[in-house]
Amino acid sequence: MHRWQGLIWAVLALSFYVVGGLLIMGGLILIGILGSQDLWGWGEARGIGYMAFGIGIFLSIPKAM
DSSP: OTTTHHHHHHHHHHHHHHHHHHHHHHHHHIIIIITTOBOTTSOBHHHHHHHHHHHHHHHHSOOOO
């Protein structure tokens, strides 16, 4: 198990980085293009876009363990 631990951490970090980037881009699209449209009754696209952007920034910043 100890042999695979570094690979597991690397895959986890890379997946967080990719998901964070997708959330950042999706958030910017929601903020910029959709604006004040309602998204399926969930709320205004701009608010959901800000939330996605913030979570994406949090996931994309490298963290020291």
